[in-house]
Structures are given as C-alpha cells and as structure tokens.
Amino acid sequence: MSAVKICGLTRPQDVASALVAGARFVGFVFFPKSPRNVSAEQAAALARDVPPGIMRVGLFVDPTDAALTEVLAKVPLDMIQLHGAETPARVTEVKALTGLPVMKAVGIATAEDAEALWDYGLVADMLLVDAKAPKDAVLPGGNGVAFDWRLLVGRRFLKPWMLAGGLDPANVAQAIKLTGASAVDVSTGVESAPGLKDAALIADFIKAASDA
Numbered sequence: 001m002s003a004v005k006i007c008g009l010t011r012p013q014d015v016a017s018a019l020v021a022g023a024r025f026v027g028f029v030f031f032p033k034s035p036r037n038v039s040a041e042q043a044a045a046l047a048r049d050v051p052p053g054i055m056r057v058g059l060f061v062d063p064t065d066a067a068l069t070e071v072l073a074k075v076p077l078d079m080i081q082l083h084g085a086e087t088p089a090r091v092t093e094v095k096a097l098t099g100l101p102v103m104k105a106v107g108i109a110t111a112e113d114a115e116a117l118w119d120y121g122l123v124a125d126m127l128l129v130d131a132k133a134p135k136d137a138v139l140p141g142g143n144g145v146a147f148d149w150r151l152l153v154g155r156r157f158l159k160p161w162m163l164a165g166g167l168d169p170a171n172v173a174q175a176i177k178l179t180g181a182s183a184v185d186v187s188t189g190v191e192s193a194p195g196l197k198d199a200a201l202i203a204d205f206i207k208a209a210s211d212a
C-alpha cells in the first residue's frame, strides 16, 4: 500500500476530498507561475483544516530565504518541497533555515539524470522522483508528463522517496508495481481544470494506489 500526496490544492473542498480519500500528504504550491499557486494567507486557511499526522508540504521553486521565512511565518507546514534547480548545498541551507524536513525533487529523463538522486539523497530527508520538465515548459513540474519508470528498477535510494510525474488513476498501479514506490505524488492527474481538483479522480487515484 503506497502513501499518496495530493499536490497543488487551492480550495477547501479539495483538501477535504484528499483527506476523506486517505491522502497522507497534501501539497500547497508557492510558485506564482503555476495555476496552482496559493498565497500564504490562502494556504494558512487550507492548512488549518488538515489534522495532525497528515504532512502539509509547501512546494517552492528556488526560493529565497526571505520567501521561505515569509510563508512559514503564516503557514503551518510540516515539510518543504524544493522543485527547482537547488543544489545539495542549498538543500542543507533550507533545512537549517526552516528547521523542517526537505523533500528534493529530481527530474528524470535519462539514466544519467537519475545519478543525481544519490547526491541529493545524502542531504535531503526525502526524494521526489519526477519527470524532467519538457524544454519549453513554463513549470519545472506539474506538467502531467511521465518518464520511463524502468530507469528506477533496481536502483538503491539513500532516503525514502516518492514517485511523481504524469501519474493518474489509470496508470498509478502499474507505476507502483514496476518501481516499487512506497509513496506517490499527483497533481494534474486528479484535476478537472488547472488548479481545480476532482473529488472522484482523487478517490480513484488513492484507491488504485492503495490496492496496488
């Protein structure tokens, strides 16, 4: 049974749908270019509805110290997700600055890309193994694009990890079976429109991941 993170929540009803369906992680995006971007005030209201034991993850892309500090002053987060070009040294800095566990996203398209998982595993608390963004993409993630999951078969990880990238209710079971992922993350695959989650798709996704 894989744990599920539903990322890019923007509305209270979407948070409720994720929780009712059994999500173990909920994600809030702090990246203005994203259709899932939320202000610190919006995220604070959404995070208040989340019971203890469920991880509230703040997603940032190459954040400054000031941006992190400003959000954390208002939003009770349990984990920071770094989804930009942050170096291993920056991961260490963000951990020290925030006092929170950091999950570092690593974009994969080739076996060579996957090598970076080792370096980030030395410093991050968790790894998010995502598809590399297409060249012309505006967003570094949340593009609904999958990668060749066979690149992960037999790979050793230094830290707990989550699979992401183009997952949806129809393919998540196969992805888990092939990679052995014990946690999965989804954003666009459970949306009815950019930034708007669909309760039925969330429920279908979590059931498929749990049954896999």
Ligand SMILES: O=C(O)c1ccccc1N[C@@H]1O[C@H](COP(=O)(O)O)[C@@H](O)[C@H]1O
Residues within 6 Å of the ligand: 007, 008, 027, 029, 031, 034, 035, 036, 037, 059, 061, 083, 128, 130, 139, 140, 141, 142, 143, 144, 145, 164, 165, 166, 167, 185, 186, 187, 188, 189
């Ligand atoms: O969701 C976004 O808008 C986003 C913006 C910037 C960086 C990452 C983003 N989302 C993350 O991308 C992966 C995969 O998403 P998808 O399921 O393929 O849509 C996931 O970790 C999201 O948290």
